[in-house]
Amino acid sequence: MPEANNEDAPDIEDALVRRGTRTAAPSAIASGRHAMSVEVALTVFRQMLRTRALEERSIKMSKSGEAYFWIGGPGEEAFNVCLGLQINRGRGPAHDYLHLHYRNAGVMLAMGMPMIDHTRQLAMRATDRHSRGRNFVGHYAVPEWNVVPVTSVIEVQFAMAPGTALVQKRHGLKNPAEAEGITVVVGGEAGTAEGDFESCLNWSTRPGNELPVLMVVTNNNYGISTDLGTVHAHRPIADRAIPYGVRCETINGNDPVAAWHGIDRAMRYCRRERKPYLLEAVVSRLHGHSSSSGAQRNWTEADPIAAFEQKLIDARAIDAPTVRVMKEEAKAEADAAVVATMKEPEPSRDDVYAGTYAPSPADAVYPGDYTGLPGIK
Amino acid sequence: MANMAQAVRMALHYGEKHLGVTDVFGEDVGPPLGGVFTATQGLKTAWNTPLDERGIIGTAMGIAYAGGRPVCEIQFCDYAFNVLDMFKIAGNQRWASGGGFDMPLVVMTPNGAGIRGSLYHSHSFESWASRLAGWKVVMPSNARDAYGLMLAAIKDPNPVLVLLPKALLRAKDPRLIPGEPADPDELGRMIDAPVGDRTGWEPNWPELEDYTIPIGTAERVREGASGTVISYGRTLPLCVQAADELAHRNHAFDVIDLRSIFPYDWELISRSVLKTGRVLIVNEDTEVTNFGEHLLRRVVDEHFYDLVVRPRTLMGKHVPGIGMNQNYELNSVPQLGDIRAAMWALATEAA
Numbered sequence: 001m002p003e004a005n006n007e008d009a010p011d012i013e014d015a016l017v018r019r020g021t022r023t024a025a026p027s028a029i030a031s032g033r034h035a036m037s038v039e040v041a042l043t044v045f046r047q048m049l050r051t052r053a054l055e056e057r058s059i060k061m062s063k064s065g066e067a068y069f070w071i072g073g074p075g076e077e078a079f080n081v082c083l084g085l086q087i088n089r090g091r092g093p094a095h096d097y098l099h100l101h102y103r104n105a106g107v108m109l110a111m112g113m114p115m116i117d118h119t120r121q122l123a124m125r126a127t128d129r130h131s132r133g134r135n136f137v138g139h140y141a142v143p144e145w146n147v148v149p150v151t152s153v154i155e156v157q158f159a160m161a162p163g164t165a166l167v168q169k170r171h172g173l174k175n176p177a178e179a180e181g182i183t184v185v186v187g188g189e190a191g192t193a194e195g196d197f198e199s200c201l202n203w204s205t206r207p208g209n210e211l212p213v214l215m216v217v218t219n220n221n222y223g224i225s226t227d228l229g230t231v232h233a234h235r236p237i238a239d240r241a242i243p244y245g246v247r248c249e250t251i252n253g254n255d256p257v258a259a260w261h262g263i264d265r266a267m268r269y270c271r272r273e274r275k276p277y278l279l280e281a282v283v284s285r286l287h288g289h290s291s292s293s294g295a296q297r298n299w300t301e302a303d304p305i306a307a308f309e310q311k312l313i314d315a316r317a318i319d320a321p322t323v324r325v326m327k328e329e330a331k332a333e334a335d336a337a338v339v340a341t342m343k344e345p346e347p348s349r350d351d352v353y354a355g356t357y358a359p360s361p362a363d364a365v366y367p368g369d370y371t372g373l374p375g376i377k
Numbered sequence: 378m379a380n381m382a383q384a385v386r387m388a389l390h391y392g393e394k395h396l397g398v399t400d401v402f403g404e405d406v407g408p409p410l411g412g413v414f415t416a417t418q419g420l421k422t423a424w425n426t427p428l429d430e431r432g433i434i435g436t437a438m439g440i441a442y443a444g445g446r447p448v449c450e451i452q453f454c455d456y457a458f459n460v461l462d463m464f465k466i467a468g469n470q471r472w473a474s475g476g477g478f479d480m481p482l483v484v485m486t487p488n489g490a491g492i493r494g495s496l497y498h499s500h501s502f503e504s505w506a507s508r509l510a511g512w513k514v515v516m517p518s519n520a521r522d523a524y525g526l527m528l529a530a531i532k533d534p535n536p537v538l539v540l541l542p543k544a545l546l547r548a549k550d551p552r553l554i555p556g557e558p559a560d561p562d563e564l565g566r567m568i569d570a571p572v573g574d575r576t577g578w579e580p581n582w583p584e585l586e587d588y589t590i591p592i593g594t595a596e597r598v599r600e601g602a603s604g605t606v607i608s609y610g611r612t613l614p615l616c617v618q619a620a621d622e623l624a625h626r627n628h629a630f631d632v633i634d635l636r637s638i639f640p641y642d643w644e645l646i647s648r649s650v651l652k653t654g655r656v657l658i659v660n661e662d663t664e665v666t667n668f669g670e671h672l673l674r675r676v677v678d679e680h681f682y683d684l685v686v687r688p689r690t691l692m693g694k695h696v697p698g699i700g701m702n703q704n705y706e707l708n709s710v711p712q713l714g715d716i717r718a719a720m721w722a723l724a725t726e727a728a
Contacts, residue, residue: 093443132475141474148442149474151466159431159463163439163447167399183439199432206427355476356511362532363513365593365640373675374593375643 026315031257038317044085044256045312046326048077048305051106053330054115055287057338058105058122058137062291066342067122070291072138073103075284076218078304079253082260083216084110086267087184089145093171094178097146097164099157099185102138103218104150107186111145115337123338126347132355133347155191158215162203165211169274172212182212182270189237189280190223197240204276205244213276214266215241218253220285225293241278253281254304378561379554382546384520385416385485386568387554388527389448391585393421396531400440402426403433403450409575413452414487414546418570419580430456434463434484438470441482448531451486453494454502454540461505467536468511480511481534485527488516489611489661490710491544496698498543499706501662503610503638506538507671513592514638516540518613520550522636525590533592540638542610555586595642597649601629603724604655607646607672609635612659612711619717628724638668643675650676654685657723661710664692685728691719 028035036044055074062070073080084107088096100107105118121128122137130141131149141149148164151157165183172179191197197215204211217237221228241248247269251262259281266277284301288294312318356370357363365374379387392398400422403412407425411418426433426449433449440447451457457464470480490499506514513535517523523541530537549561558564567581598613599620608616613634620630631649635641650656656676658669669690676688693710700706711719 097439097443128475130475130477131473134475135473139473141477143474143477149470149478151473153462153466156435156463156466159435160439160442161435162432163436163441163445164443165439166436167440167443167445196431196435199427199429199435202427202429203432203436355474356472357513358471358476358479358481358534360533360535360592362529362589362591363593363640364591365637365642373643374640375647 026317029257029311029315029317031255034257034261036257036260040260041256041312041317044081044260045308045318047081047085047106047110048256048308049326049330050115050333051077051081051109052305053327053334054105054109054118057331057334058118059287059291059295061119061122061338062295066338067137068124069136070122070295071102071136071289072105075220075286075301075304076103076253077106078256078308079218079259079281079283080104080106081110082256082263083107083184086263087111088180091144091146093168094175094181095146096181097148097168097183099148099161099164099183100140100150101157101186101188102136102150102152103188104140104186105138108140108147115334116340119337119341120344123341124346125341125344126351127344132351155187155194155196157185158187158200159196161185161200161213161215162211165204165213169211172274179274180271182214182267184214184216186216186218188223189217189219189221189228189232190226192217192237192240193231201241201244201246201276205246210275212270212274214270215276215278217278217280218283219280220283222285222289224289236280238278238280246276246278248278248280250280250282253283254302254307256304256308378549378551378559379520379557379564380547380549381517381520381523381541382414382416383564383568384524384550384554385527385541386418386420387557387582387585388524388531389417389420390582391528391587392448392531395587396528397446398422398448398531399445400424400447400449402447404428404452406450411570412450415570416541416546417450419568419578430459431463434460434467437482437484438463438467438480441480442478446481446531448483448485451484453498454486454488455497455500457486457502464509464512468509471535472511479534480536483530483537483539485539485541487543487546488540489542489544490699490706491542491611493701493703493706494543494699495701499699501660501693503540503660504662504666504668506540507638507668511536513537513640514540515592515636516542516610516638517636518542518545518610518634519548521552521554521588522590524554525588526592526636528587528589529592532589537592540610544611545614555588556584558583590636593637593640593642595636595645596634597631597645598634599630599632601631602653603628603630604657604720605631605633605646605649605653606657606659606720607633607635608659609638610660612661612716615711615713615716616659616720618713619720622717623720623724628721630720630724641672646672646676647679650680651683654683654728655723656684656688657691657719659691659711659716659719661693663695664690665695667692686723686726689719689723691715
């Protein structure tokens, strides 16, 4: 059984001595015309560190053989954490529905998902609460939080989002006190080439039937290995909303302050107006598409964590030793999750049929569990 | 005496009133048309969608996720090829989530040949559908079964595809749906939308009752020892007609209306094959990788030594479509004469 992985490569960032330039502790962290309280900023920062630690540990798992395949979103921590922290979490149409894609570990950790819920799926354990060891990592499914199953199929979630939003809009009309729930659907910029993206815009804007859908496109500039510039005219993705009359914005998803406020503006609009909004967040891709492309660190991409760390230190909101401690805690948490995960059982051959069909009172063959072909003894 | 389109309409009304159906939707499903085959006229929750099959199935999935009870329509099953991957995903969501998410949606779509629908309105879909693990697939051959299977589909918490044989949508069923008025003209006056201006029209629904045909139950509609004929949909009444004709020539058949493609009633098939030792499977889907081949495989696997002659199939020809000229349609998919000849050959081959 593997022990905690203590063979981390030297952290280049740790070698840098970050020195503050301010003399008094701030009350807020500013970015352009936006500001964030120090308390929120440190919460965001801690969640970003946890997300990065989990992603880096996940990549190690895929390389060590503890996991078969990794895919995730290092570089998207700033945006994802800010999104997760602003979700109205719960079950049913009064709460937000999440149609995520497979780069959203930061969203889930910020919402409160323990790391082990991620590593269990990565290691294909029977204890994987999302898929029973059946799906790729990051393919979350949490009924209690309205997180519908993530698919590997690019962008199909955009076709489903109007459905949950339709139920939410009706629910809000019937129960004005609960008219808060919105649908958040997340995809990448490459996926916007699929028709399902256009379906979402169309179905969310039927005259008289506009729907509270927050469409998020995290633009990391690549679809697997294909540069966006070779497949898409140089207009912002957000401009796709214009012909539909949908409010839209492109934000710097690497800046937590900008991301927080961009998400806040979009969510407020969807919650209050019960109409759609398209938010494009420009983000980095630090480890390529997945383990299939090697998952090596790309040092030319901007690192949102390093930048925010420097900003917090510059503002004297935190000091370098405290950052180091926070990083060590995050790594230790990820290591502990992996160690615990690897002690857990794998699915058995008896699990193959489980969960195929829900028990049905209207079915003569499968009133209870599915048992394979009809009539097989 | 309802026809199949009226039966579907009444089932959807019953579903709205008693079974929690929240949305009946699709292309031209809502007012003013009420469906190109009139199966959704007058329904309270019926609404028109953009001409976007992917949006229809995706939105149905979303409604189902959020606690709604959607019934959506793909206007012709030929258009379902546009959403095969969405079907696959709808079918796998429960398995993919380890049982975490149910997917209670119903998709209905007209199926098959028989109305000169030409290349893009004549396809059969059940063989494709049978590969969609996680789905249940039913196909009625008469109006009362259509009512009963629709109610089962609505009650079932899994995705159910209801394939409606186009050629039978106007066929009247002499058996009454519970609650249906005995006079077919009276039924028409109550629930058929007027031609022309329908503004202000509302149906006067009869007091319908629950009549559910459990998914997975076939019906033996004729009985005999000369052979077992398994069919469904448009070809089923033709098999019955052929059986009635051949009964006068001293050959009586077990004719099984499968009704459910998946799950299917293996017990009934198996009992009949044990009795007759002779098997013919009839459908109109194209013959290469046809659902009938699956049934044939199981018959051979489990009843090889019970068979007295070779088991056989009668299916549609492996061509990419059905041409507009009637000669194409008549010669692409099994007709009465083909079926009668196949049944005669089955019954008379020396053991």
